[in-house]
Amino acid sequence: MLPETPSMLPPPALHPAPSLTPQPPSSDEDFFSSASVASTSSSSEEEKHCLTPSPSPSSIAPQIPISWPVDGTLTLAWVTDLMLAFDWASRNLPPADLPTVLPVEAFDRLVLTASKILHKEPNCVRIDDGSGLGPESRVVVVGDVHGQLHDVLFLLRDAGFPGEDRFFVFNGDYVDRGAWGFETFLLLLAWKVLMPRRVYLLRGNHESKYCTSVYGFEKEVLTKYGDRGKHVYRKCLGCFEGLPLASVIAGRVYTAHGGVFRASVVTPSKRAKGKKTRRINLIPDPSVLSLGSFEELSKARRSVLDPPWEGSNLIPGDVLWSDPSMTNGLSPNKERGIGLLWGPDMTEEFLRKNNLKLIIRSHEGPDAREKRSGLGGMEEGYTVDHVVESGKLITLFSAPDYPQFQATEDRYRNKGAYIVLEPPHFDSPVFCSFDAVTPRPKANPFYDFEDVIDSDEELDLASMVTS
Numbered sequence: 001m002l003p004e005t006p007s008m009l010p011p012p013a014l015h016p017a018p019s020l021t022p023q024p025p026s027s028d029e030d031f032f033s034s035a036s037v038a039s040t041s042s043s044s045e046e047e048k049h050c051l052t053p054s055p056s057p058s059s060i061a062p063q064i065p066i067s068w069p070v071d072g073t074l075t076l077a078w079v080t081d082l083m084l085a086f087d088w089a090s091r092n093l094p095p096a097d098l099p100t101v102l103p104v105e106a107f108d109r110l111v112l113t114a115s116k117i118l119h120k121e122p123n124c125v126r127i128d129d130g131s132g133l134g135p136e137s138r139v140v141v142v143g144d145v146h147g148q149l150h151d152v153l154f155l156l157r158d159a160g161f162p163g164e165d166r167f168f169v170f171n172g173d174y175v176d177r178g179a180w181g182f183e184t185f186l187l188l189l190a191w192k193v194l195m196p197r198r199v200y201l202l203r204g205n206h207e208s209k210y211c212t213s214v215y216g217f218e219k220e221v222l223t224k225y226g227d228r229g230k231h232v233y234r235k236c237l238g239c240f241e242g243l244p245l246a247s248v249i250a251g252r253v254y255t256a257h258g259g260v261f262r263a264s265v266v267t268p269s270k271r272a273k274g275k276k277t278r279r280i281n282l283i284p285d286p287s288v289l290s291l292g293s294f295e296e297l298s299k300a301r302r303s304v305l306d307p308p309w310e311g312s313n314l315i316p317g318d319v320l321w322s323d324p325s326m327t328n329g330l331s332p333n334k335e336r337g338i339g340l341l342w343g344p345d346m347t348e349e350f351l352r353k354n355n356l357k358l359i360i361r362s363h364e365g366p367d368a369r370e371k372r373s374g375l376g377g378m379e380e381g382y383t384v385d386h387v388v389e390s391g392k393l394i395t396l397f398s399a400p401d402y403p404q405f406q407a408t409e410d411r412y413r414n415k416g417a418y419i420v421l422e423p424p425h426f427d428s429p430v431f432c433s434f435d436a437v438t439p440r441p442k443a444n445p446f447y448d449f450e451d452v453i454d455s456d457e458e459l460d461l462a463s464m465v466t467s
């Protein structure tokens, strides 16, 4: 456990944090050196060796506090300084000292600037030649990261930073469970502001009021920002509720945190001619559940603090909470209490109708997969769940050694993974598995992990407020 009073260490301006540039393997100062890239097995031609880390920008000792640029324009140096400062702080400062690294004023500017960009994006962002995708491009897709700052820093270095030819699509669940959800989310917002047409941040089910109140992010922010904590938490929730829900890459790959979604259930009645009544099916009959269209997805009202599980606006909850099943059909996701379960036949129908080749979703870690019969474990950070005529369904999970806090010595020790999509068609995934960065800095959890460890994220509907 973390001591109440940390050992006094000089600030990073005087004592440079570990460098982001590659170090010799013998250097135990290098916080990336302990993370190794797994050489993947050759069971499939899609599994290849991971990319070798590309050269990173020169390391600049982070100056704290971080201040918003005078001209309001972020630079690559500003973003890398932010990453270095967060990493340094996670190792040398108690959580409550984070405002000495990122003051509320700089936080406000960053979250406001990012929110303005993110909230203007459509529900389903399209990454295609219109957005700069070309023959030299790569698209990196990332699954759940859950506040595991050091693993995210490794992933960004390993895949190579976002750039003109390197797109990133993050599939949500930036916060909760891990101890550095705030830093993780803020550094991704910084990348979004720096490269809005190269970095895409989709919403996960944990980017919600309900999940963050149960799984640690709310308490994390209140701990780190003290009497300004409520303000900071509210601003984060405001950013979360406007995040886009899904992406389509190169017209062929659909990505979303949970998965597919149902057709809208609002049915205006035309029987009663002359009457102005509208019949709204509040509780749809499961036997008439059918897959929704992209047009319906585009019209869904996504600005909700918690996606509703009843009523007429069910598409956001489906996209964020659904899980695949090995049983054909579409049914309510009773385990979660929200969203759908969909079978291989629905994957086929969704791909075929929309002329897609691949669904990449996230949302299930090793703990969730332990309880799902017929579906693979998450030891390598990904599973291929459905292989159908038109293509495949993949689950991608990018938090290695998850969850950070576990009640037993017996950890999952799962790898995390990211996917690289390559031209010309961007529809043959290259899987890159990686181990956790060790040792993880010591930290205290911000939630009662012994109590919720077996709850598998199911919604406690009674404690939720419909919004």
Ligand SMILES: [Mn+2]
Pocket (backbone or CB within 6 Å): 144, 173, 204, 205, 206, 257, 362, 363, 364
């Ligand atoms: Mn999730």
